[in-house]
Amino acid sequence: MPDQLLYAMEVTLNGLMAGVLYALVALGFVLIFKASGIFNYAQGVMALFAALTLVGIMEGQVPFANLINAIFGTEIHTFGWQVPAVLAIVLTLLVMILLAWCVQKFVMRHLVNQEPIILFMATIGLAYFLEGLGDLMWGSDIKKLDVGLPQGLNATIDDLTYGWFGYGFFIDNLDIIATVVAAVLVIGLTVFSQYSKQGRALRAVADDHQAALSVGISLNYIWVLVWSIAGFVALVAGIMWGTKSGVQFSLSLIALKALPVLMLGGFTSIPGAIVGGLIIGVGEKLFEFLIGPMVGGATENWFAYVLALLFLVFRPQGLFGEKIIERV
Amino acid sequence: MKRLAALTVAAVMAAAPAMAELVFPSLSYRTGPYAANGIPFADGYADYFTLVNERDGGIGGIKTRIVECETGYNTEKGVECYESTKGEGALIYQPLSTGITYQLIPKVTADGIPLHSMGYGRTSASNGKVFKWVFNYPTNYWNGASIMIKYILGQEGGDIKGKKIALVYHNSAYGKEPIRTLQELSKKHGFELSLLPVDHPGQEQKSQWLQIRREKPDYVLMWGWGVMNQVAIQEAANIRFPMDKFIGIWWSGSENDVLPVGAKADGYKALNMNLPGSDFPIYADLKKYVFDKGMAAGAGDQAGTVLYNRGLYAAMLAVEAAKKAQEIHGVAQITPAMMRDGMEALDITAAKMDALGVPNFGPEFSVSCADHGGGGQAVVQQWDAKAGKWNVISDFITPDKSVIDPLIEEDSMAYAKENNIQLRCN
Numbered sequence: 001m002p003d004q005l006l007y008a009m010e011v012t013l014n015g016l017m018a019g020v021l022y023a024l025v026a027l028g029f030v031l032i033f034k035a036s037g038i039f040n041y042a043q044g045v046m047a048l049f050a051a052l053t054l055v056g057i058m059e060g061q062v063p064f065a066n067l068i069n070a071i072f073g074t075e076i077h078t079f080g081w082q083v084p085a086v087l088a089i090v091l092t093l094l095v096m097i098l099l100a101w102c103v104q105k106f107v108m109r110h111l112v113n114q115e116p117i118i119l120f121m122a123t124i125g126l127a128y129f130l131e132g133l134g135d136l137m138w139g140s141d142i143k144k145l146d147v148g149l150p151q152g153l154n155a156t157i158d159d160l161t162y163g164w165f166g167y168g169f170f171i172d173n174l175d176i177i178a179t180v181v182a183a184v185l186v187i188g189l190t191v192f193s194q195y196s197k198q199g200r201a202l203r204a205v206a207d208d209h210q211a212a213l214s215v216g217i218s219l220n221y222i223w224v225l226v227w228s229i230a231g232f233v234a235l236v237a238g239i240m241w242g243t244k245s246g247v248q249f250s251l252s253l254i255a256l257k258a259l260p261v262l263m264l265g266g267f268t269s270i271p272g273a274i275v276g277g278l279i280i281g282v283g284e285k286l287f288e289f290l291i292g293p294m295v296g297g298a299t300e301n302w303f304a305y306v307l308a309l310l311f312l313v314f315r316p317q318g319l320f321g322e323k324i325i326e327r328v
Numbered sequence: 329m330k331r332l333a334a335l336t337v338a339a340v341m342a343a344a345p346a347m348a349e350l351v352f353p354s355l356s357y358r359t360g361p362y363a364a365n366g367i368p369f370a371d372g373y374a375d376y377f378t379l380v381n382e383r384d385g386g387i388g389g390i391k392t393r394i395v396e397c398e399t400g401y402n403t404e405k406g407v408e409c410y411e412s413t414k415g416e417g418a419l420i421y422q423p424l425s426t427g428i429t430y431q432l433i434p435k436v437t438a439d440g441i442p443l444h445s446m447g448y449g450r451t452s453a454s455n456g457k458v459f460k461w462v463f464n465y466p467t468n469y470w471n472g473a474s475i476m477i478k479y480i481l482g483q484e485g486g487d488i489k490g491k492k493i494a495l496v497y498h499n500s501a502y503g504k505e506p507i508r509t510l511q512e513l514s515k516k517h518g519f520e521l522s523l524l525p526v527d528h529p530g531q532e533q534k535s536q537w538l539q540i541r542r543e544k545p546d547y548v549l550m551w552g553w554g555v556m557n558q559v560a561i562q563e564a565a566n567i568r569f570p571m572d573k574f575i576g577i578w579w580s581g582s583e584n585d586v587l588p589v590g591a592k593a594d595g596y597k598a599l600n601m602n603l604p605g606s607d608f609p610i611y612a613d614l615k616k617y618v619f620d621k622g623m624a625a626g627a628g629d630q631a632g633t634v635l636y637n638r639g640l641y642a643a644m645l646a647v648e649a650a651k652k653a654q655e656i657h658g659v660a661q662i663t664p665a666m667m668r669d670g671m672e673a674l675d676i677t678a679a680k681m682d683a684l685g686v687p688n689f690g691p692e693f694s695v696s697c698a699d700h701g702g703g704g705q706a707v708v709q710q711w712d713a714k715a716g717k718w719n720v721i722s723d724f725i726t727p728d729k730s731v732i733d734p735l736i737e738e739d740s741m742a743y744a745k746e747n748n749i750q751l752r753c754n
Contacts, residue, residue, distance in 0.1 A: 007542055014534050066627045073622070132359075139627070140363040142558065144588045152566045152592075170541055172534075172566055241531065244562065246588025250361035250529045250555040257532065288535040298499040298525035300535065 003167070010169045011289040012282055017175030019281020020182045021240055025258040026265065026273040027185065028233040033267045034193075035206050035226035036108075038119040042127035044255025046096075046231060049134045051238030051247040053095050055143040058088040063137045085147040089235070096231030097224075099130075104224045112209065112219065131252060140249060145242040149177050178240045182274065185236065189229070189270050198225060206268075256301075260308035266321025275319060276308075283307045348661060350387055352377060352646060353395045353413040355423045358626070360400040361529060362554045364584050365635055367626055369424060370396065372639025374625035375618050379610075380647055382617040387650045388660040403427035410435060419667040420444055420646050426502040434747075436461045442668040446642050447472075447578055447601050451505060452739035454701025456672065457751045459740065463671050465645070465702030466693045467601050467727075469551075470735060472577050473506035474727035475599060475706050476549050477513045479575070489518035494545040496536055496552065496560055499525035503551045506577075510549075512731050530556025537563040550576040557585035561593050571595035571711075578706065581718070582634040586711045594713035597721075599706040602641040602690050604718040606632030610640070610685035634718060641690055648684075649674050672697055691724045697753035704732070 025047065032040040040046075056063065060079040068074060083091070107122055150173040158168035193199040204212040205222045213219055238247070241254050265276025284300040284307070292299045311319065354373050357366030377392045386392055395416055397409035406428030410421060421436065422444045423429050429449030436443040437460065444463045445453065451470045453462040481488055495510060497503035507523065514521040522543060524536040530552060537560075540548060548569065552560055557580045564574050572595045576585070581598020614631065618624055630636040653662045653670025662670070675694040681687055693702035705724035712719055744751065 007538075011535070011538060014538060018532060018534055069627070135359065135363070140358070140367060142364045142584045142588050144590060146590070151562075153568060170538060170567060245531055245555050245559045248361070248364055248555060248558075248588075250531065253361060253529050254531060285535055292535070296525065297523070297536075298527045300532065301527040 006165050006167045008286065008289060010167075011285050013169060013171060014175070015282035015285030016278055017171065017179060017281070018285060019261075019277040019279070020179045020274070021175070021237075021277075022257045022261045022280055023265075023274045023277025024178065024182055024185075024233070024237040024240060025254050026261040026277060027182075027189070027270065028230045028237065029255075029258055029262055030265075030267060030270055030273045031189070031226055031230045031233060034270075035202050036119070036223060037116055037206070038108075038123060039116070039267070040230065041120060041123040041255075042130055043230065043234060043258070044252040045127040045130045045134075046099075046234035047238040047241065047254060048247075048249065048251040049099070049130050049238075050092055050096055050231065050235035051145060051242035051251060052134045052138040052143070054088055054092040054147075054235065054239065055145050055242070055247050056138040057091050058083050058085060058147075059143075061138060066139060067136060089147070089239075092235055093232060096235055097228045100224050100227030100231050103227050104220055108223055108227075109220060127252070131249065135249070142246045142248040143242075145239065145247050147239060147243070149174055149239075149243050151243065174240065174243060181236060181240070185233065186270055186274050193270065198222075202226060257304075260304040262318070263305075263308035264311045264318055266318025269318070269320030272318060272320030279311075279319075280304050280307060348390050349393045349417075350390050350419060350650060350662065351393050351395055351417040352643075353397060353409070353416070353418045353421060355399050355406055355409050355421065355425075355428065356396050357399050357401040357424070359398060360402070362401040365554065365579075365582065366401060366424065368582075368630035368633050368635035369639040369642070371625040371628075371630045372636040372641075373422075373643045374639075375614060375631075375636075376640045376643035376647070378618050378623050378625070379614055382621070382623070383613055387647055388654040390660045392647075399423070399425065399428065401425055403431055407431050407435075414439060414441060419650065419662065419664050420671070422446065422642055422646070424448070426450075426505075427500075430501065433459070433462055439664075440668075441664040442671055444642070444646065444671070446638075446645070448502070452736045452743065454699065455736050455740035456696065456698050456700040457740070457753045458744045458749055459700060460752060461668060463695065463700040465674070465695055465700065466676070466691050467704045467706050468701055469502075469505035469577070470509040470732050471701075471704035471727035472599055472706060473509040473549075474513060474732055475704075475708075475725045476575050476577075477510070477517065477519075478725055478728060479708050479722060480547055481517070488546075491519045491547070492522065492543065492545040493519050493547045493549060494522045494524055494540055494543070496524045496526060496533075496540075496548060496550045498530065498552050498556055499527050502553065506549075506551055509732065509735060512735065513728070516728075516731060526552070526556055526560070528556075529554060530559055533559050533563050537567050537569075540564075540569060541567045546573065548574045550574070550580045552576065552580045552585075558588045561586060561589045561596055564596075565589060565592035572597060575599070575708070578638075581709060583716075583718075584635075586713070587716075591713045593711055596711045597708055598711075598718075600634065600709045600718070600720070601706050602634075602637050603688065603707070603720060604632070604634045604637055604709060608686050608689060613685060637689075641686075644684060644686065645674070645676070648676065648680070671695060672700070676702075701736075704729070 028043040060081040062076050065077050154171045154173050157171045162168035201217045261276040261280050265272030284304045287303045288299050356370035374394050377394050381391050395413050399406040420442050426448045429445040442461050447467050451468040453459040454464050526533050576598040578599045586593040649670040652673050653666040656669050657666045691705035704727045707720050708722040709718040710721045
């Protein structure tokens with residue numbers, strides 16, 4: 001088999017894996033938009049906040065240590081214990097649920113029936129607040145996140161493909177884990193949304209707030225629920241991306257990677273986020289491989305948006321988005 | 329009435345700027361995606377001035393005052409910081425950002441305030457004949473590129489003909505700085521250069537590292553910043569690229585860049601213009617006059633790191649230039665123009681560094697009217713993951729001036745022509 005074809009196959013596989021990581025971020029956006037019509041600008045920062053909290057808990061860091069030390073002249077930084085990864089993930093999840101409750105209690109409930117742009121602006125404020133809070137709670141140093149996920153070359157795939165083609169493909173173990181986790185998440189969220197009582201209530205709220213309220217669905221409860229689930233998805237995305245690059249404030253910028261995925265897959269479809277992620281991942285990687293060298297490289301960021309725009313021309317609601325029909 | 333008058337006088341005195349002080353603005357970034365790198369530098373910069381005030385009573389008997397302004401590593405905010413602080417009697421600006429530096433060059437030139445971009449910014453600004461108000465000693469990016477190649481030559485027995493060298497760079501003005509120099513050096517030494525740009529912020533670099541895996545370069549050089557550094561080092565480890573053949577510029581060689589990768593970062597190399605660690609006599613003074621008095625900047629937890637030491641070094645060079653300016657003009661309360669004269673007459677010798685409690689901390693160099701760039705030297709340091717520290721593994725290496733100087737001449741002359749600048753130092 002020609003070398004270029006082998007390389008293209010390797011690039012395609014890696015593109016699929018990268019796409020899954022993008023989709024993990026996009027999923028959080030979809031969940032909130034689906035339930036409340038809010039484009040949650042803070043989703044990337046939520047991933048950062050979740051990852052910061054996870055590392056902080058695992059390392060037994062004292063929250064707000066710098067602030068406490070500055071006020072009281074103390075020198076405390078850690079509790080002196082380490083928390084196992086699984087327990088720390090559970091505790092972080094509780095923090096994210098508390099955050100969801102606070103968002104509902106102090107922000108969203110005051111904005112019911114406001115224009116979408118007002119809600120969007122509120123999430124911008126929330127993003128900056130959360131970024132500052134994360135900094136104040138856990139500090140701005142770069143933290144290593146190790147929850148035991150394997151990283152680096154998958155030797156089995158390398159050996160297998162070397163045996164078949166005489167060239168071993170590089171697939172990152174972390175990407176394989178991310179793919180499995182994303183698959184489980186999508187199945188779980190789809191089942192929850194379609195078949196559980198809460199899932200049906202969630203969809204009812206998404207269709208019409210007033211109608212849902214009139215049949216006795218608690219808007220407050222549903223919004224806390226959906227922000228909690230989005231917080232959980234943010235935690236998963238934060239773990240994957242944080243393991244890759246360390247937990248640091250640029251983690252919030254992963255949201256930029258999710259936007260073309262949302263444009264392509266639609267803002268209201270969970271499978272759309274995954275398929276959109278895969279198309280963007282493969283598209284940008286193959287374009288970089290085939291065309292990048294001719295135009296000086298670094299095409300991935302802009303090409304993802306070009307690809308999404310191309311799809312939008314033909315399907316403005318995205319591949320899996322719900323078609324908006326306005327009846328007069 | 330008397331009481332009112334007394335209160336008015338007190339209020340006016342409190343509101344009026346103190347006359348006897350030397351103002352050093354610190355355009356820092358303690359927030360945003362690059363805060364982890366901005367904080368240690370800003371802390372080191374501030375702590376040195378605190379030390380000078382507490383131990384020496386200031387410079388020439390006049391206390392120094394830091395005016396810190398948060399840029400968030402954002403060029404527009406950096407310019408706002410400049411505009412809002414220059415009226416306070418700012419003696420020198422060190423913006424710690426190539427983007428801000430480019431924006432400030434015409435402004436400082438018009439306002440007559442010296443700008444020091446230490447190891448960043450516009451490389452050709454080292455030509456003092458063109459850039460009267462801009463300095464970039466002790467080294468710059470083109471020197472960095474040359475030092476890397478010189479180091480590789482040393483590793484390969486002086487012959488790198490036919491070797492493959494890849495440059496992974498931040499796809500920005502900063503990241504593109506070494507390309508021209510590396511192309512010239514590739515012609516001179518016969519190595520094959522491949523260029524791999526990484527888009528901002530650099531969280532996803534799979535394509536670049538798959539290409540490196542396919543092309544198997546002998547060495548990879550890196551011009552990265554922030555998250556790009558950690559991801560690149562992680563990806564290099566993932567594809568099992570030999571870390572001792574991976575060399576970063578001085579902005580890709582702090583503890584922040586290697587610690588998140590853990591043991592796999594062991595052996596990674598980077599250039600440095602200042603030595604890392606706290607094994608210098610100055611740290612005893614810092615402990616006595618700054619840390620133990622509770623006067624450390626920030627959280628006080630950055631001492632000895634690469635970027636904290638760089639902040640100390642930047643402040644030290646500013647203080648030495650201020651001393652020189654006082655000496656030249658015979659006054660303690662210097663102006664920005666006098667500060668510029670001090671910078672242009674700066675002479676950093678081994679004896680001076682010994683006296684300052686920082687023996688061999690940086691290269692020996694001197695500045696002149698025509699040369700605002702210093703000697704251009706840097707060391708190579710290597711990360712020891714087990715010990716969790718950088719080890720310096722070379723002496724200060726001098727760049728290949730026969731390649732760099734004509735490039736600086738060409739670029740600076742083009743700038744002079746575009747901007748109608750009359751050459752100085754004749």
